[in-house]
Amino acid sequence: MNDNREDIFIRWLNNELTEGELRELDGDAEFEAFKKINAEVETWKLPALESESYERLQAKKDPGHSAKWYQTTYLKIAASLVFVATLAIYLVNLRSTVRIETATGETRVVMLPDSTKITLAPSSFITYNNRKWVQNRQVELEGSAYFDVVSGGNFEVAFEAGTVNVLGTEFEIKSFGNQAMISCYDGEVSVNHGQNTMNLVRGKGLRIDNEDSFEQFQFENLTWQIGYSKFQSSPLAFVFSSIESTFNVTIETEAVDENRKFTGTHSTTDLDEALQVVSQVMNLKFAKDRDHIIFSPN
Amino acid sequence: MNRYHNAQETATPRESDREIREMTEDRTVCNEMYYRQIYDTHGEALRNFMYYRCGDLEKAEDLAHEAFIRLWNNCVKVLVEKAKSYLFTTAHRLFLNQVEHEKVVLQFEKTVTTQLNQQDPEFLMEEKEFKKQLEAAISNLPESQREVFLLHKIDKMSFQEIADIQEVSLSAVHKKMYKAMSKLRDSLEALRDNKI
Numbered sequence: 135m136n137d138n139r140e141d142i143f144i145r146w147l148n149n150e151l152t153e154g155e156l157r158e159l160d161g162d163a164e165f166e167a168f169k170k171i172n173a174e175v176e177t178w179k180l181p182a183l184e185s186e187s188y189e190r191l192q193a194k195k196d197p198g199h200s201a202k203w204y205q206t207t208y209l210k211i212a213a214s215l216v217f218v219a220t221l222a223i224y225l226v227n228l229r230s231t232v233r234i235e236t237a238t239g240e241t242r243v244v245m246l247p248d249s250t251k252i253t254l255a256p257s258s259f260i261t262y263n264n265r266k267w268v269q270n271r272q273v274e275l276e277g278s279a280y281f282d283v284v285s286g287g288n289f290e291v292a293f294e295a296g297t298v299n300v301l302g303t304e305f306e307i308k309s310f311g312n313q314a315m316i317s318c319y320d321g322e323v324s325v326n327h328g329q330n331t332m333n334l335v336r337g338k339g340l341r342i343d344n345e346d347s348f349e350q351f352q353f354e355n356l357t358w359q360i361g362y363s364k365f366q367s368s369p370l371a372f373v374f375s376s377i378e379s380t381f382n383v384t385i386e387t388e389a390v391d392e393n394r395k396f397t398g399t400h401s402t403t404d405l406d407e408a409l410q411v412v413s414q415v416m417n418l419k420f421a422k423d424r425d426h427i428i429f430s431p432n
Numbered sequence: 433m434n435r436y437h438n439a440q441e442t443a444t445p446r447e448s449d450r451e452i453r454e455m456t457e458d459r460t461v462c463n464e465m466y467y468r469q470i471y472d473t474h475g476e477a478l479r480n481f482m483y484y485r486c487g488d489l490e491k492a493e494d495l496a497h498e499a500f501i502r503l504w505n506n507c508v509k510v511l512v513e514k515a516k517s518y519l520f521t522t523a524h525r526l527f528l529n530q531v532e533h534e535k536v537v538l539q540f541e542k543t544v545t546t547q548l549n550q551q552d553p554e555f556l557m558e559e560k561e562f563k564k565q566l567e568a569a570i571s572n573l574p575e576s577q578r579e580v581f582l583l584h585k586i587d588k589m590s591f592q593e594i595a596d597i598q599e600v601s602l603s604a605v606h607k608k609m610y611k612a613m614s615k616l617r618d619s620l621e622a623l624r625d626n627k628i
Contacts, residue, residue, distance in 0.1 A: 140610040144591070147584070147609070167617040174566055175585045178540035180483060183476045183493070188468065191475075191497045195504055 143168070230265035236277070238382045239403045241360050246271075250289070251282040253360055255308075256380050256402050277379060278308040278402075280319075280358050295342045296327035305334070306358055310375040314342040315368065319358050341368060355399075363402050367395040373412060374429075381405045388430040390418060461515050462507035470515045471500060477587045478519055481597075484582045485527050485575065487536030499523040520597040538571045540586070569619040577612040580605055 145151050146159070146168075159165045236242050236254045244252040244260065247267040252260060258277020263270065271289040282304050283289050289300035293309035303321035308314060316325050317339040325332045325340050327348055332340055334350075342348045353366035363380065365373055371392035374385045380402050398415050400408035409427065413420050421428045461467055478499060482492035499522045503510060510518050542563075570578060576598060583589045583597070595605045 140606060143610050143613065144606045148591075164614075164617065167620070168613055170562075171566060171613065171616050171620070172585075174562060177543050178586060179543045180476075180480050180540060180586065181489065183479055187475065187479075187493060188471050190493075191471065191500055194497055195501055 139164075147172075226265070230263050231261060232264045233259060233261045235259040238380070241402065243360075246273075248284050248286070250284045253280040253282075253358075255279060255363065257382055258379075275307055275309055277310070278306065278363065278376070280304070280306045280360075295345075296325060299324040299326065304358070306364075308363070308376055310379045312342070312344055313372055313375055315365075315372065315376075316340045316342075317353060317358075317364070317366075339366060341372060343369065343372060359399070361401060361403050362399045363408075364399045365396050367397050369393050370396055370412075370416065373400075377405075377408055377412070381408070383425045383427055386426070386428045388428060390429050390431060459511050460507055461503060461510045461512060466512050466515075467504065467507070470503075470512070470519075474516050474519055475500070477583075477589075478523055480587055481520065481579070481583065482523060482527070484538065484579050485536070487538055487571070495523060495526060498526060517596055521599065524597055524599075536571050538567055538582075540567065565620055565623055566616065569616045569623075572619065573612055573615060577608045577615070580608040581612040581616075584609060 142151065142155065142159070143165075145155075146165070151159075234242065234244050234254060236256050236258050239256050241256060242254045244254060246252065246262065247264065248271065250271070252273070254260060255278035258275070258279055260273050260275050260279060262273045271287060273289075273291045275291050275293045279291075281289075281291065281300070283300045285303065291298045291300070291307060293307060293314055295309065295312050295314040298305065298307060298316055300321075300323050304319040305321075305323045306315075306317045306319065308316075316323065316334060318334040318336055320336050322333055322335050325334060327340075327342055328345060330348070332350070334340055337352055337354065339351045339353055340348060341351060351366045351368075353364070355364065358364075363376055365376075369392060370387075370390065373396045374387070374392070377383070377400070378385050383405065394416060396412065396416060398411060400411045402408070406422075409420050409422070412418070413429065413432075417432050418429045419432045421430075461470065475496060478496040479489070479492050482495040483489055486492055486495070499519050502522050503515060503519055506518075540563075570581065573581065579598070580591075580594055583594050584591065589597075591605045591609065592602055595602045598605065
């Protein structure tokens with residue numbers, strides 16, 4: 135009987151009852167209750183899914199399984215390649231830019247790729263591009279260096295106060311900030327300083343004291359010595375700059391005319407010797423307190 | 433000559449492999465467009481199904497999403513026609529794995545507003561009260577009976593569809609439906625008797 139009721143009930147829900155069967159159910163207490171429940175529940179619903187629901191699902195989806203996995207993977211690969219290539223170029227450039235430095239009291243002989251020889255005085259540095267050297271013989275210098283240039287093509291040395299173009303061969307540059315001294319020991323060099331260009335031949339030098347002031351000079355001792363710095367009627371101020379830069383010290387003067395000219399050679403490895411040479415030649419005395427030196431009249 | 437012959441031998445199976453893969457790929461869920469269509473068609477019913485179990489719409493949506501994510505992760509294995517049953521059985525099993533079964537309190541919205549000529553306050557009160565009582569009675573049904581009842585009445589699923597989801601026979605679903613309806617009637621009657 136229960137089976138029968140259930141069967142009728144299911145067929146009623148499925149709208150499969152005949153009209154006769156339906157009429158029979160009229161007044162049936164159980165079915166009246168069912169009808170009431172049915173009618174009520176038929177009017178019910180749940181809130182529709184929000185339109186953002188799909189986006190929320192997409193956001194939760196494991197990116198590794200995303201439909202665009204191939205795109206993202208390729209993008210990642212491409213990005214990695216770009217990164218690696220950039221890094222490689224950067225490293226190659228970094229590696230090809232060579233910087234050579236000397237410490238206080240250290241002198242170094244540098245052989246460039248074309249056998250050009252640069253003797254770097256203490257407390258100086260040069261940079262040049264190793265890879266592009268053959269096409270572009272260009273050196274940047276701060277401090278002092280003696281150049282023995284192998285002939286062939288342009289050779290340029292840039293320093294703060296100007297540039298030197300080598301026409302052939304041996305010369306020295308002292309460069310301290312906006313001051314510089316170029317001495318040509320053999321052959322010929324061309325110096326650019328601001329708007330001016332000067333050619334220096336063997337035994338000629340050029341001293342740049344600041345942006346507008348420069349002076350040519352002549353010198354006789356044509357042997358350049360490692361470990362010594364030579365000056366030919368150079369203002370004391372310039373000599374002091376050279377010593378300051380070479381030994382990493384500060385020099386002050388008291389009642390000393392820094393325009394007086396100094397001619398001579400001082401050591402670049404022994405500070406006391408250098409100070410003594412300068413003070414003897416110029417008739418000065420000096421007091422030294424660690425890195426600080428004060429010159430005054432004797 | 434020999435070289436060409438070999439080349440052809442290796443080329444042919446590769447070509448047909450690709451074709452088979454393309455054919456099956458077309459019919460699996462692994463296509464974003466199909467996947468979206470499946471979500472639009474079955475997403476809400478699946479969410480509802482989960483709601484009948486947990487009584488929390490937000491949680492229900494999360495559970496439905498979980499099933500959809502599994503569908504996507506297994507998309508190569510599921511043809512578009514099988515997606516619906518995959519989703520519901522997955523969701524069904526997802527919930528079986530959850531140990532805690534909290535007591536649910538289900539609430540529904542009304543689709544039809546009461547007709548104007550029936551705006552008698554007493555009638556409205558009665559109707560509201562009846563809805564509340566019925567909601568409570570449904571919430572108290574055993575889980576599987578509640579599901580059969582609501583999937584059929586709210587989501588308009590056929591009994592066969594429900595049987596497929598619950599992985600039981602059609603007659604078992606019929607039985608559950610009848611039991612559900614009888615229990616609802618009993619508890620409503622009990623409430624009324626208590627009041628009187």
